Amino acid sequence: MPAHICYLNGQFLPDRSATVSILDRSFLYGDGLFETIRVSNGQPRHWPRHLTRLTQGARFLRIQFPIPQETLLPQALHLIHLNNLPEAILRLTLSRGTGPRGYSPRASTHPALVMTVHPAQACDDSLPPHWHLITSSIRVNTADPLTRFKTCNRLPYILAQLEADDAGANDALLLNNAGFVAESSCANLFWIHNDVLHTPPLASGPLDGITRSRLLQLAAQLNLPLAQTDARPTDLHACHGLFLTLSTRNVIPVATLDGQPIPAHPLIRLCHRALRDQND
């Protein structure tokens, strides 16, 4: 893995030598938020949507931004330029920073802002390789207000991914506490049944994914029949097409769920193209 330049609290430096204090609260408690953003042709895609979600999370957790939010994009663009990586993934982390020992964040007034870039392949017309999914034993708790935000508390998703790794699968499906499908460890979930596109409602526990909400808007614009549906894994086994949405790759088709083949469906390629071509 070659070193890249990262952004850390106003400085640009090699990511391998960039560090935070061992007293940083995101290190101690996962007390932070992050965004993972696709960069294409040197531009972070859907920046306003990512910044809005990050800002909402920061307001909820009461973490201040260390710099004015409008200065973030110029810094991100400079970082992408420094790395000469027009096709990349940009991770932005906002930590509450250091403070006195204990859970209370009252005296923590030095937030940390980090941006790293990671190489990615250019998005072309072809669909990414199909993934194999298993159903995780980890459940999403719909009563947890933190599921709405992309926080640095990610152990449930790491455990789900570990189960996928163990099974030789690419990713794992998480159900919610009522037994309905919610999301995968790193993506939102859509399926097709009788030419209708379905996705779990936000109340069922998935992250409010950027690509998910873009696809909901595009489906309305393209008059694609769409429903927000609570479904059980057995419903997915009977579906006519299944795919994941995530910011880094738009769409990933699913080949199997728990070892059972999932059919391909032409709507998946249509969604892939529509997402790729959307510019806002």
Place this chain on the structure above:
Amino acid sequence: MPAHICYLNGQFLPDRSATVSILDRSFLYGDGLFETIRVSNGQPRHWPRHLTRLTQGARFLRIQFPIPQETLLPQALHLIHLNNLPEAILRLTLSRGTGPRGYSPRASTHPALVMTVHPAQACDDSLPPHWHLITSSIRVNTADPLTRFKTCNRLPYILAQLEADDAGANDALLLNNAGFVAESSCANLFWIHNDVLHTPPLASGPLDGITRSRLLQLAAQLNLPLAQTDARPTDLHACHGLFLTLSTRNVIPVATLDGQPIPAHPLIRLCHRALRDQND
């Protein structure tokens, strides 16, 4: 806050200049575990219990120790000696360390081990000051396997503590998803009703606290009537005494819950003394 010496992956250095990579997974995802250990007369109290809990969590999350576990205590003792802090709190953090981007920990093979010390007052015969508690809106999910371990995913407890801060209280009571009391943001909970000591069972979602399990053993040795009981906040309002247990201070009596006074009870002092005098 004066600087102290900390331990970081085999080195002893000032905690203010001790850092971890911005690619460390505990910073990125809270992918780590910790223990908070009372130090008295230069000795970490109940070290084997803390090490056992940490080891069980590490096995569950599949995080390796970077050094043999039996070398940890000598390093901790050296750290306490270097800081000349015979009365202290020792925090031990085990992070999965750095690895490739993404949730899968498969290629993360460089765990990080950090120990910090924080000054504390000597434990004497007097009870600590009474705390004021509120009931938090945050719920503990009893189906979450992570509640059994002291992981670095601590945002629910930070949110609960924020609610306490807002209300001018010291700490917040967390209920579980069934509406029964589970724990406080940083401690286990005991109450007294008709001279019987009660605490929520582990199945109700509290952390398996070291001081909680010590007190359960002591109660059996001292023939104190004890029950593991599911209770609602209304039951606590009708109790005859309420206190918290935590490693750093043994016992903290509760003065009020949601603004309503809680009576004092002689059993609280008895528990405080029994815990203080226990040596294992």
